[in-house]
Amino acid sequence: MNLNKEYQVKAHKFIPAGAHTYSRADDGYPTNAPSVLEKGTGAYVWDVDGKKYLDFGMALRAVTVGYDFERISNAAIEQIHKGNGLTRASKVEIDAAETICDLIPWVEMVKFAKNGSTVTSAAIKLARAYTGKKYVARCAQHPFFSYDDWFIGDTIMDSGIPEAYKQLTLQFNYNDIESVEKLFKDYPNEIAAIIMEPATTEEPKDKFLHKVKNLCEKNGTVFILDEMITGFRWHIQGACKYYDIEPDLVTFGKGMANGFSVAALGGKREIMELGGIYHDKERVFLISTTHGAEMCGLGAFIETIKVYKELDVVGQIWKSGKKLCDGMNKIANELGISEYFYTVGVPCSPNYITKDKEGKISLEFRTLFSQEMIKNGVLIPWIALSYVHQDTEIDIALKACRKSLEVYKKALEEGIDKYLVGRSIKPVFRKFN
Template sequence: MQENNSILNQEAHRYIPGGAHTYSRGDDQFPENAPKVLHRGSGAYVWDVDNRRFLDYGMALRSITIGYDYDRVSEAAIQEIRKGNNLTRATETEVLAAKEFCETIPGCDMVKFAKNGSNAVSAAVKLARAYTGKNYILRCGQHPFFSFDDWFIGDTEVSRGVPESSRNFTLRFNFNDISSVKAAFAQYGNQIACVILEPATSVEPMQGFLSELIAVAHQNKSLVILDEMITGFRWSLKGASDYYGVMPDLKTFGKGMANGFSVAAVAGRRDIMEIGGIHHDQERVFLVSTTHGAEMCGLGAFRETLRVYKELDVTSHLWNQGERLKRGLNGVARDLGISEQFSVEGPACSPAYLVKDADGAVSMSLRTLFMQEMVKNGVLMPWIALSLSHGEEEIDMTIAAAEKSLRVVKNALESGTDQFLIGKAVKPVFRKYN
């Protein structure tokens, strides 16, 4: 029975555009049999409103890196709530959080906290424009999301509502293609305020690419922003920029830095960050100013998350368990003879699975079928986001579920998905029409 799921899902679409407050949580991103409304989470598991339990690999859009309701982090947040949570002036909590952040992340002399990644990234872009006096933004075309603000969304398929004037200042380059970076600078060099990209996704940077990109940008007096919303606190506690041995001008963080609490950050060199402050005699830059940006519960959670990371070496756990999961899932596909159609790739700390049809083309219907069958076997896997709470038992459970699920995928490869897939295939978030 899924009565509560159905009723609350209808209510969600009645009162919330898209049925959720993040498009990645929408019905069009999950198979028909996936839980539509969740009730709670604990460790690596979630329960829906009908009390069905699932081993989760969505992990709150990758923001949970330790585990749902991890006692130490939850209690730290509750203690901050009891202090008043949000006071009239800067709090001791936010000062200590800022200090600990800057002492942890190399190259970050100052930090400004925000409540979501979009605001932090757009703040970095504003800083770059103000610092350089230039308007153009050169962004990586292969990296899926930077911000809901016009400068980025206007350069996607979902550009409705964005003035053309806002779209015209955003340019693209290709990841791991330094020639595309140089070509953009050859055409717009003295007008480009910044280059923005993620240090890595499921595709890692080629040797020397990031350092050469930074050199080209600096030769043209442009800044480099590395968006570490996903890579930060997953690749390394010090960030993927440190992992790959490069130093951008500005960095943005979010997702796992507070184990699911709403904390994001823009940080970087003092001379850049300080122009958003009040201790200079230059023209003012109105950077990020939010009533809840330094909410104490989130920053308390961040501070405790830092401690847990250091004491329990969380990132090593993510790498090790990710490697075991990759080997297990790829082994199942190989044993079934479908390793060309199903594979798990990318860095072990953040692996990604690909599902292709018999002709080798990425197939959304087959991907949806795999997700559907994993749900049947108790695993919610829209993507793969590991946490400290994904232990040996969880990895074993996932591999066993995948063996059953991939048998169905193999049958569908031979006879088509129509007789196996319930409902519609998932769709890309960035598409022109529903």
């Protein structure tokens, strides 16, 4: 038994789903994917058997500069040697708070945490406390906001969530302002918050974000934008800056500390200060976690911002993304399969689309493409660009893409069963395994 298989067995023996994030579990990858990774450097990862892969997963999009980027790692280590977590607020957490408030004008106060679910749920709690209203409306097309009841109870994977919680979350459609207007009409003066991502692969059209904000202002609703993915990728100040929109509350995570566990809730002082101790209003138990302001992560965050500014990280991500997407689309066109495989979305955070012979979106063909890329040394469950994806890495990926799409074309012509090994990947949100 090789080490990959040995550790895969151990993973499922000791960890439900075999990983601490569903997006890292076996069922989201083809059967030839490395089961367990041991290390990452730059844009590359190695599995426990020592096999090297060019990585476009980048720790679920959390690494935007590069694995073990020396300056950032050293900044984290420096804080570890200062104690990493002290009895009262640490100097570095004050410095980190000042850094993000200085960087982003619409963040007047901030609370740090270790993961995105914590800060999005805190935003919902704040909105309810601030408005005194109970309903929350979330964008139906945006796949994930939190593992907490307010969101998970509104998905197909709602086991364990009391029915009462499920009734409190409403849905609207992205770029469909009439669907938002209808919610306010159907639930007058009852909606505490609207929450969505500024963009995914679909960008806002016809001033959609601004129209939603106007509706929120008219109806006394808190306007929340979740920049977990778009933040520090669309622009150093996030997609809010890119689309010229200022939310009431905003959440960040993933790339803000180059893979270190840092998330943030920020926004207007009048809302955020409800979680403080110097006001005469009813107290809100906002975020209070022992490790929420762990010093190593915040040291990494401060240094990450410096690296972003000095190296134009965002500019490089956009440049590499465009080169990769243009190249992949060109290869598909040359092979005559551009109707079945193509990239969509903004260059800094694109997605590849896989369709079957009938032109329908296909997880089987997505699995096949991923399977073939892995055979050619590239791990690409999705496309997450980082600063370290330079010309050399894009060229490697495009060479692998050509070989993989040649197989893809044969599968379209001869049937996928002849080329796909093992089961297809599965979506995270499903009722049963």
